Amino acid sequence: MTTFWTYDYACAIHEEWKYLHRSRWTKVKALYIMTRHLPFFLIVMYLSLNFAPNEKPNKCRILINVYSSLSQISIICSECFFMIRTYALWNNNRIVLVGLLSTAFAMAVTSVSVRFATIATSYVTTSAISGIPSCSWSSSGALYFMSFILLFVFQLGLITLTLTRAIQSWWSTKGPLQAILVKHNIFYYVCGLLLSAVNVLVPAAFPNSPYYTALENFQVCVLAILATRMHLHLWHLDQHMHNSDALIYICMSDMSPADCTV
Template sequence: MEYSAVDISAATSLQRLAYLYMSMTTFWTYDYACALHQEWEFLRRSRWTKVKALYIITRHLPFFLIAMYLCLNFAAIEDPNKCRILINVYSSLSQISAICSECFFMIRTYALWNNNRIVLIGLLSTAFAMIVTSVSIRFATIATSYVTTSAIPGTPSCPSRSSSVLYFMSFIFLFVFQLVLITLTLTRAIQSWWSTKGPLQAILVKHNIFYYVCGLLLSAVNILVPALFPNSPYYTTLQNFQVSILAILATRMHLHLWHLDQHMHSSDALIYIYMSDMSPADYTV
C-alpha cells in the first residue's frame, strides 16, 4: 500500500518522538542506577521526616511518568478518547512531580534565609499563584489539544499537540518563580561572600547555585522553543524532559546536602545548611 508524503512525514515525526522518549527513559534509568547506593544509604539511615517523604515521592514519581509516556508512544491505542484520558492523567502526574521538585528548592531557599517568616510567606504566596495559574492553563489547553495520528499501521499514534500559545505560558510562571528563588539564593550567597571574603566560586557551589541555574535554563528553553518553532512536534518532549530533570536536580541536591550533614562533624572547614532538618543556616567559615 502506498502512502502520501504527509502520512510518511507524520509517521516519521511520531517515530522520532518515540526514540526521544526512549532516550529519556535510558537517561533516567542510568541516573537512578548511578545514585542507587547513596540513595539506599539515605533511605536506610535518615530519620523519617516530611522532607524524606517528599523525597520519596519526588524521586519515584517519574517512574510512573516513564511508564505512561512509553505507553502513549509505543502502545497501539487507536481510540482518541482513551489517549486523551491517559494524557490527562500524565499531565496531572507531571504537574505533581514539578511541584514536588520545586518544593525542595523552596525549602533550601527558606533554610538559607534562616527560616525567615517573611521569605516563607512570600515563597508560599508566589508558589500558590503559580500553581493555580499554570494548572488552569495546562488543562485548558489540553482540552483544546488534538491527538496526533498516523495512517501507517504500527506507527505510534497517541502523542498530543496543542495549537494554543497558552500551553507554554505555564513555563513562564515557572521561570518567574525559579527566578525569584535564584535571586534570593544569590543574594544570600553574595552576603556570605562579602562577610567571609572567601572564593566566590566556592560560595556559589556551597549554596547549590548550579541546581537553580539548570532549572532556570530549562524553563527558558521551554519558553523559547514553542515561541520560535510553534509548529514543531518536539517541544512537548522538552517539557517532559524538564520535569524529569527537575526531579533529578532536586533529589540530587538533597542527597548531597544530607551526606554533607553526615560528614560535618569530621570537617571543621565549612558549616553547611541542614536542609533535611530545615534548621537555620550558619554562615561561619
C-alpha cells in the same frame, strides 16, 4: 530520557539507600521519595502513550490528562525542594516563607488551569507514529507554554533570593565567591532555570516544532534529578561533618540553613 533517568538512578542508588536507611522519617523525606520515583511512572506512561496501540481518541485524552497531572505534581514536588532550601538559606525567615508559599500557590493554580484548559481544546490523534495507533496531541499555541513562563519567573525569583543570600555571605566572610556559590547550591538553581528558558524560547523560535512534549518531559525528569541530588548532597555533607557510623538524626533532612553545612 529513559536511559538518562535509569543511569542516574543506578549511579545514585548506593547513596540513596544510605539516606533512606539512616535518616529519620520526616515530611521532607516523604517528599524526597515521591519526587525521586514519580519520573519512573511518568516515563512508563510516556512510553505507553507513544508506543502502545490505542484506537480511541477519548481514551487517549484521558491518558494524556493523567500524564499531565503526574507531570505537574512532579514539577511541584521538585520546586518544593528549592523552596525549602531557599527558606533555609534565609534562616527560616517568615516573610520569605509567606512570599514563597503565596507565589507558588498562585503559580501552581494558574499553571494547572492553563494546562488542562489547553488539553481540553487540543486536537487528539491516535496516529503519531506510522503504523502504531498511539496517542498524541497538538497544543494550542502560546497559551499552553504559559505554564513554563510562570515556572521560569518563579525559578528566577528563587535564584535571585539565593544569589542575594550568597552575596551577603560573600561580603561578610570575604571568602572565595565560587565556594560561596557552590555552598548555596547555585548550580542546581541555574540548571533548572535554563531548562525552563529552553521550554519558553524553543516554541517561540520554532512554532511548528513537533518536539514540545519531548522538551517538557526532559525538564520534568531533570528537575526531579536536580532536586533529589541537591538533597542527597546536603545530607551527605552533614553526615560527613558528624563523622559517625551510628544512626544519625540529620539536620539537613529538613534542608536547614547553609551555616549548618560549613
